[in-house]
Amino acid sequence: MKRILSLLLVLFALAGMVQAQKLELYYYKQENQEGLKKLVAQFVKENPGISIDMLIVPNDADATMSARAAQGKLPDILQMQSYSRVAEYAEKGYLVDLSKQAVLGKVVDSSKPSVTWNGKLWGLPMDFAGIGIIYNKDIFAKFGLQPPATYRDLERIARTLRTNNVTPFAGLLKENWSMGHFITLVHTNLLAEKKIAPAKFVADMNTGKTSYGVVDTDKLFSVIDFYRANMDKNAEEWNWNEQQAAFAEGKAAMMVQGLWSYGAAIGTNPKLNCGFAPFPVFNDAKMNKFYADVDSCFGVSAQSPADKKAAALKFLEWLATPQAQKIWVEDYKLTLSFKGADVSKLGGPFVDLMGGVEKNGAYPWTFASYPTAVFEDACKNGAQQYVFNKKTAEAVIADIDKQWAANRKK
Amino acid sequence: MNFILFVAPALLLYALFFLLPFGQGLRISTTNWDGLTPKTPISMDKAEFETKILSKVKRASDREFLLSLYELDAAGEQYARLSISGLKRYRLERIVKAAGYAPDKYRDVGVENYRSIFTGGVDQRFYPRAFQETYFNANSTLPAETETVSYEKNFLAKLDTQSVALAAKFYVADDGAYRLAPDMDEFVVEDAFWTLPQVESGDLDSGAVDDFLASAKKAGLAQDRAALEAAVQAFVAKALAVMAPFSDIEKAGIDRNADRLFEIGRFKTLLASTWTAKKFDLGVIGFTIFFAVGNVVLANLLAFWIAMALDRKIKSRNVLRSVFFLPNVLSMIVVALIWSFIFFHLLPRLTGIQTWMSDSAKAPWLLVGVSVWQAAGYYMVVYLAGLQNIPPDVIEAAMIDGAGFWNRLKRITLPLLMPAFTVCFFISIANALKCFDLVYAMVGTSGYAVGTVPFVMDIFFDAFARKLAGLATAKATLLFLAILLLTGAQLIIMKRKEVQL
Numbered sequence: 001m002k003r004i005l006s007l008l009l010v011l012f013a014l015a016g017m018v019q020a021q022k023l024e025l026y027y028y029k030q031e032n033q034e035g036l037k038k039l040v041a042q043f044v045k046e047n048p049g050i051s052i053d054m055l056i057v058p059n060d061a062d063a064t065m066s067a068r069a070a071q072g073k074l075p076d077i078l079q080m081q082s083y084s085r086v087a088e089y090a091e092k093g094y095l096v097d098l099s100k101q102a103v104l105g106k107v108v109d110s111s112k113p114s115v116t117w118n119g120k121l122w123g124l125p126m127d128f129a130g131i132g133i134i135y136n137k138d139i140f141a142k143f144g145l146q147p148p149a150t151y152r153d154l155e156r157i158a159r160t161l162r163t164n165n166v167t168p169f170a171g172l173l174k175e176n177w178s179m180g181h182f183i184t185l186v187h188t189n190l191l192a193e194k195k196i197a198p199a200k201f202v203a204d205m206n207t208g209k210t211s212y213g214v215v216d217t218d219k220l221f222s223v224i225d226f227y228r229a230n231m232d233k234n235a236e237e238w239n240w241n242e243q244q245a246a247f248a249e250g251k252a253a254m255m256v257q258g259l260w261s262y263g264a265a266i267g268t269n270p271k272l273n274c275g276f277a278p279f280p281v282f283n284d285a286k287m288n289k290f291y292a293d294v295d296s297c298f299g300v301s302a303q304s305p306a307d308k309k310a311a312a313l314k315f316l317e318w319l320a321t322p323q324a325q326k327i328w329v330e331d332y333k334l335t336l337s338f339k340g341a342d343v344s345k346l347g348g349p350f351v352d353l354m355g356g357v358e359k360n361g362a363y364p365w366t367f368a369s370y371p372t373a374v375f376e377d378a379c380k381n382g383a384q385q386y387v388f389n390k391k392t393a394e395a396v397i398a399d400i401d402k403q404w405a406a407n408r409k410k
Numbered sequence: 411m412n413f414i415l416f417v418a419p420a421l422l423l424y425a426l427f428f429l430l431p432f433g434q435g436l437r438i439s440t441t442n443w444d445g446l447t448p449k450t451p452i453s454m455d456k457a458e459f460e461t462k463i464l465s466k467v468k469r470a471s472d473r474e475f476l477l478s479l480y481e482l483d484a485a486g487e488q489y490a491r492l493s494i495s496g497l498k499r500y501r502l503e504r505i506v507k508a509a510g511y512a513p514d515k516y517r518d519v520g521v522e523n524y525r526s527i528f529t530g531g532v533d534q535r536f537y538p539r540a541f542q543e544t545y546f547n548a549n550s551t552l553p554a555e556t557e558t559v560s561y562e563k564n565f566l567a568k569l570d571t572q573s574v575a576l577a578a579k580f581y582v583a584d585d586g587a588y589r590l591a592p593d594m595d596e597f598v599v600e601d602a603f604w605t606l607p608q609v610e611s612g613d614l615d616s617g618a619v620d621d622f623l624a625s626a627k628k629a630g631l632a633q634d635r636a637a638l639e640a641a642v643q644a645f646v647a648k649a650l651a652v653m654a655p656f657s658d659i660e661k662a663g664i665d666r667n668a669d670r671l672f673e674i675g676r677f678k679t680l681l682a683s684t685w686t687a688k689k690f691d692l693g694v695i696g697f698t699i700f701f702a703v704g705n706v707v708l709a710n711l712l713a714f715w716i717a718m719a720l721d722r723k724i725k726s727r728n729v730l731r732s733v734f735f736l737p738n739v740l741s742m743i744v745v746a747l748i749w750s751f752i753f754f755h756l757l758p759r760l761t762g763i764q765t766w767m768s769d770s771a772k773a774p775w776l777l778v779g780v781s782v783w784q785a786a787g788y789y790m791v792v793y794l795a796g797l798q799n800i801p802p803d804v805i806e807a808a809m810i811d812g813a814g815f816w817n818r819l820k821r822i823t824l825p826l827l828m829p830a831f832t833v834c835f836f837i838s839i840a841n842a843l844k845c846f847d848l849v850y851a852m853v854g855t856s857g858y859a860v861g862t863v864p865f866v867m868d869i870f871f872d873a874f875a876r877k878l879a880g881l882a883t884a885k886a887t888l889l890f891l892a893i894l895l896l897t898g899a900q901l902i903i904m905k906r907k908e909v910q911l
Contacts, residue, residue, distance in 0.1 A: 044678075063870070063874035064875060065445045065875070066445050066874065067445075069446055069448075070446065070448070071495075072448075072493035072494065072495060072499075073493065074493075087448075088446065092446055092447050092448060092452070093448065093453040093490070094448075094452060095454030124811065150616075152604060152616075152620075155597060159597060162554075173768075173856070174767075174768065174854065174855075174856050175854060175855050175856065176855040176856060176859070177855065185679075208751065218549035219549070221547055221549060221550065222547065222549045222550040222551070225547055225550035225551070226550065226551060229550075229551070229553055229554070232760075233764065234764050236765065236856075237753075237754055237764075237766070237767060237768045238763060239854070283616060283617070283619075283620040284616075284617060284620070301490075302452055302453055302490060303452060303492050303493040305492060333419070337505045354729070356612060365777060371877075372875075372877055373875065373876045373877045373878075376875035376876070377871070377875050377876050379512070381855075381858045381859070382857060384855075384858075385858060385859045388768070388770075388856075388859040388860070389543045389545055390543065390550075390691075390770075390859055390861075392542075392544055392547075393547055393549075403876075407877065408825035
């Protein structure tokens with residue numbers, strides 16, 4: 001008996017020695033999960049000493065992550081939304097400072113602000129994403145339409161589509177985040193009209209020097225109403241699935257979405273021929289730019305033991321290698337923030353996005369710099385309640401101001 | 411022996427899994443915690459750590475303990491610790507607290523959270539309140555068509571004859587909806603300017619049209635005739651600068667369309683200020699009570715009724731019993747998916763009514779309905795068991811004595827079924843007040859817009875969307891007390907009514 005026991009013990013000890021360094025990687029981007037899995041599999045293959053458990057929390061990702069952070073059990077590698085989320089976790093000390101990591105040197109400078117807090121870099125910026133109008137090129141061609149350059153163009157397109165019984169926009173009003181994105185998209189555009197830099201606006205909100213209503217709010221809500229009026233009559237009942245189905249089947253000609261949903265639509269209908277254009281808020285075409293910024297980044301948990309940290313950093317380092325970049329683009333189907341990255345394989349809408357941004361620049365994702373509670377509650381729920389007729393335009397602005405004041409970042 | 415084998419482990423588990431977390435919850439409910447800030451710093455700059463914490467720790471053993479946890483990084487700039495748990499964590503928290511360090515978002519605020527809940531200090535969506543639904547924003551474009559019922563009841567009915575005449579110029583009843591008259595269609599009127607030959611050729615800058623339309627609209631909304639004329643003059647001047655004089659016909663067209671914009675502005679102001687309706691929002695508290703009452707009453711009534719029916723000798727009653735119990739076997743998420751499908755795909759086609767879950771008048775009832783459908787089967791089983799426990803000879807004796815159905819029900823069945831009622835009421839009250847998954851899966855994030863946010867969902871949003879973990883915990887504590895008191899009272903009252911044969 002004793003002998004068997006000691007044999008078992010030796011076996012366990014041996015198993016422990018050869019056992020791989022086990023990391024936990026958390027991600028929230030639910031589209032093209034296979035691509036990320038492939039990426040991780042390739043890394044593990046090249047680094048036999050490391051294994052990676054993948055954990056996805058697609059919706060309410062922040063709820064789960066903050067609960068795990070509070071228990072001191074954050075995963076070793078975290079996929080995070082840029083700006084606010086990074087700043088929040090960095091401020092509370094949950095992240096490893098990556099400023100001195102070699103891999104950050106390979107990142108284009110323009111995407112570094114998205115992971116900067118207190119002058120240091122806390123994440124590895126990955127995909128650059130845009131929110132705008134994804135349109136069905138075939139439907140546009142059928143009615144002789146061009147992608148809109150101005151707001152008037154868009155009004156005209158919507159009118160033409162409606163008279164031909166095509167729903168202009170596939171909407172998604174049952175979930176609040178879509179309207180949340182939309183109100184901040186128009187708001188950021190309107191800041192440009194007032195010549196206020198988004199960063200300055202956020203800073204002034206944080207010191208209580210300005211109001212969310214500093215822009216032309218009449219225009220802000222009239223654009224929201226225009227958007228709603230050109231959705232399906234029943235869009236309040238639609239969620240993501242109905243939106244994607246309506247667009248993929250060609251029942252609706254456009255959707256205001258991030259390019260992440262292009263992957264979903266093309267998955268439903270591979271023959272879909274899409275283009276991507278900025279949502280034009282102005283009649284001055286030069287003022288209309290993509291609402292685009294770094295969407296996600298990877299960070300490393302400061303509470304992981306030193307050897308796991310090292311392994312996690314190795315993974316980040318590896319992401320910049322050519323074969324990792326290739327898998328990222330071709331299988332994960334996302335753009336990259338590395339210098340000289342080749343994204344030509346991503347398809348039409350991505351080319352539209354990168355071309356448009358290169359030519360005209362972009363409006364940054366200001367919502368990512370709002371305090372979390374302001375965007376999650378006051379903006380998302382506020383805009384949705386407005387569309388459901390439960391809140392007036394003035395009340396939406398007043399509540400955003402109120403919640404911002406309560407959540408001022410220092 | 412019994413104590414060691416059974417009572418002691420039970421007490422231990424009770425303390426470990428109930429008392430301890432509950433105590434922790436109580437403590438958190440008196441803080442302003444945001445749900446993320448760690449109570450003790452994970453990393454801190456060297457100087458800050460030394461002055462704020464280390465220097466204030468008096469006992470040498472505590473200081474040693476601190477330094478065994480916090481490690482200075484290679485550059486010598488920052489102290490950081492790894493994740494710790496259990497007694498170590500507790501000791502660290504005590505030392506750091508004794509040193510007088512408290513993070514900004516994890517401070518003691520006493521009973522402030524509770525006070526603000528009771529004094530109306532938390533978000534207004536928490537409380538029942540009257541509010542006004544407004545169906546049109548004066549700055550927006552007139553809708554192509556409006557829904558008949560709301561337009562007639564909430565707008566036309568409130569107008570004087572003069573305004574009715576104005577409204578009749580804009581919206582004409584046509585086949586179940588009011589449609590916008592084409593010559594009052596803002597888009598068409600505006601197009602008269604956008605399609606002027608000199609604009610289309612690019613001679614006249616499109617900015618001029620944009621500016622003109624913006625000021626004409628503004629003048630229309632303010633009903634400022636002088637401002638409109640000034641805008642027209644400015645526009646005509648700009649147009650004349652790039653081309654030969656307008657013909658009289660062209661000038662008349664511009665004037666006519668400017669007048670229309672003015673008229674549209676007048677109507678928009680009227681529509682925006684008049685087309686409203688007073689509504690009542692149940693708020694989180696109201697909806698929770700509505701949902702609980704509806705559930706307890708309807709689920710028990712239905713379950714009792716089915717149990718009575720299936721207690722008779724009908725054919726296939728065993729099959730029927732399983733059929734009615736079946737919904738209870740399904741997970742709430744599956745139930746939610748099934749009914750979402752029915753409300754979105756099936757019912758609109760069958761009834762022609764398009765909105766179900768997004769209609770705030772229907773949604774609370776639908777949710778109660780689905781929840782009753784799911785729960786009734788379970789209570790039915792309890793009632794059936796109770797019914798079968800009633801000795802048949804008592805019923806037979808009553809029948810021989812000439813008691814009719816109602817008398818038997820009132821004097822024999824109901825009193826003898828009291829224990830079953832006690833159990834079912836207890837479970838249904840507690841379940842309805844704790845409801846989360848069904849509503850979250852069916853309404854999700856549109857809860858506040860539709861007005862169907864139960865208490866637990868509001869706690870969830872407080873903790874994770876609004877970053878008010880302290881307040882959320884206070885609410886959870888109150889909900890716990892409410893359930894405890896309600897079910898406790900219910901148990902005491904109903905136990906008293908139970909009778910023994």
